[in-house]
Amino acid sequence: MKMPKPDQDIIARRSEIIRRLQAIVPGDGVITNENELSVFECDGLMAYKQLPMVVVLPESTQQVSNILKACQDMGVKIVPRGAGTGLSGGALPLADGVTLGLSKFNKILDIDLDNRCAVVQPGVTNQAVTNAVMDDNFYYAPDPSSKIACTIGGNVAENAGGMHCLKYGLTTNNLLGVEMVLMDGDVIRLGGKHLDAGGLDLLGAITGSEGLLGIITEVTVRILKKPQTARAMLVGFDTVAAGGNCVAKIISSGIVPGAMEMMDKVAIDAMQRFVDSGYPLDVEALLVVELDGPEAEVDYLVERIEQISKDVGSTFLRVSQTEQEREQFWKGRMSAFPSIGRISPDYLTMDGTIPRHRLPDVLTRMNELSEQFGLRVANVFHAGDGNLHPLILYDANVPGDLDKAEEFGSEILKLCVEVGGVLSGEHGIGVEKRDLMGEMFTEDDMKQQQRLKCAFDTSGLLNPGKVYPTLHRCAELGHMHVHGGKLPFPDIPRY
């Protein structure tokens, strides 16, 4: 993975840049010594590491604005960072860049139950939003598996999902407003407590923009009333195809479960051995389906899904009878990462989305690839919405294993695109999948997307080297190839 070549002139000016930043953020908010900088050298994509030139931890919107203005003025690049849990390298530092961390933006500003929303600073963790409202039986719905550590600002940047977004939507569907600072220091507000921002939906456009468009300094999210009850079901199958078929039947019968997860044999075994979750070891595919809502509804839907499962030939079926049992069913799935970590020294987490019905083909081809590369793969799958998380098992101490694992991962993602899916469902492109963007988009598609960046960040200093494989200058993107002479009326039916 190639990052833009560090600008030696900028690195030579490091002490001047530090002085400018210290003038804006006094005290311990500017980190310069190597030991402390090493904390920031990577995010959740740990295969890539780079010490940042300097880290700055502002605590007010004004400071963020001044930092960006100063950096734009000096031509210095900025890498925004929340908790650094991202899995695609979106917060990978640059040798000639300032990492701007938002950890000091950690306050909950306003809980407005009457309008079912919370206004928080971007460094507040996902779980902390729920914690702040749970005494009143509310919660924040998007639940990425890193929810204890990941921040709301980062969730917006990556359009984070989770197990429950099948029914309750992704971050973008639960976001009401933001305050953000542009690279030129301008502070803008998008949305608020009302629905649908006026004008162009810039709020939608910045969600999932991976820190390329601005620095978010305040977030307003929708909170939801906790469902009255929830029950989970375990449904096992002899074949992955039967499991996929069951998912399709459930959805087409008009049921949208709170969550519907699927895993393959390698994953089931690893999880059940890690923590007893009641998973059967003699099935090829296992579904964890959760129904939530009023008791009468949950009971009714459980019965219907039981029937559907039998109809498609399930070989194992259990329904949680107590809240404790429901939690037990989830334990394995929730510990997907540590349980895989126990059976393999290292693993790569992939994240593609496919049309659900292509699952059996995709898994078959994935197993072929697994043999071809000589690497094992475990699959956990947000089955309801087609979001696939193959975990490629490798050993970083074996020379060449990481390269092989990455190549295997690329092949899987290409396969996702080939069957009508996308490169990333919820982890983002970052640096990890950057060079695969051409599998999905033409040069014109990507240029059009980058013109959006130019509107927000004319200087191109915000998080360069992420998402887009080729960096274009805004002036070049603005150039139009207009025909010398005027085109005659085209041959189109006219009235």
Added chain:
Amino acid sequence: MADIFKPEKGTQVLDAVKWAVSNKASLEIIGQGTKRGLGRAVEAKAVLDMSNISGITLYEPEELVMTARAGTPLTEVQAALDDANQMLAFEPWSPKSIYGAEGGTVGGMFAANVSGPRRILAGAARDHMLGFKAVSGRGEDFKSGGRVVKNVTGFDLTKLMAGSMGTLGVMTEVSFKVLPKPEKSRTVLLFGASSETKAMIAAQSSPYEVSGYAHLPRSMAERSSVDYVKNAGQDVTAFRIEGPAPSVTVRCEALRKLLAPLGESVEELHTTNSQALWAEIRDVSYFTPEKQIWRLSVTPSEGPEIAKSLNGEYVLDWAGGLIWLALDPSDDAEVDKVRGAMQSGHATCMRAADAVRAKIDVFQPQDTALAALTKRVRAGFDPHGIFNPGRV
């Protein structure tokens, strides 16, 4: 009379835009032209009529996804969805009551982000749009998004296209999410709420998953086609409950209990009446044709007070977050009074004569930094301003 281009395939759309770019000519993009009254009247060199770029290209009910060309009539989409017992969950309104024309196209619906009462639970049109193909104002094909729901692959230009009023590009194809129709739909009516604000907050703070919250002041309720509402003789606050039959029964009962102490009495509408009432609310069918109509999106708990302060006829939707306001005709649609009543949010003048709309900001004006950013974003898609000039 402007020329009308009526392309029959995507390459002809591209040709038309290329022609416009090279001749510095502007284009008004229309589907069936049902919502031309929204925004200022467009004065363009030519009309690009997309109604022949039509047809559903993919519909997989079990995958909850449909792809249709931009000019596909909504009636065709509706019929296909009905066959599979599915729906557009964001409940788009029909332009009939406001603009007098029935119908509309897929492209027009998404370009105007048309969403109805269920928006508060299920999201807006923009939340259901998954991807698109379009031609930019640079005369280039481009696409974004896809046909799957979970997708963080490049910037989400799809959201940007939704509600852009055709000012960023000419969409040729759209993919969107569809959902199963609820098994059952009922409505709990609260008559004579002592405070509709409190009643709607109480319902929102309940776990009963209400899929529509509307408030009709007595004078509006009297115009309803549903007898229970029409003959109420007082204000009517309506709460819709949808879902599997056993669940709907239980939730309606619980909601009735919750609401009863908050007004004079409660009543329950079953399927037919319930559907009729929400269709009226969705399509804003309470105002007479001479009225000027505003649509205000505000903080929900503030909606009732703002609406009352404006001295017009009004209906509240989205638990107070959406005010449909009707005013007697005036030269400026009382723009200052309307926008002055709001602390935050945005107000759109949905209906007024061309001359009135030409004079005022139909859409909420933005502060300097945001307006400048919006302008730069537009220029990135349509540098010469050839699409729908003047409309927003």
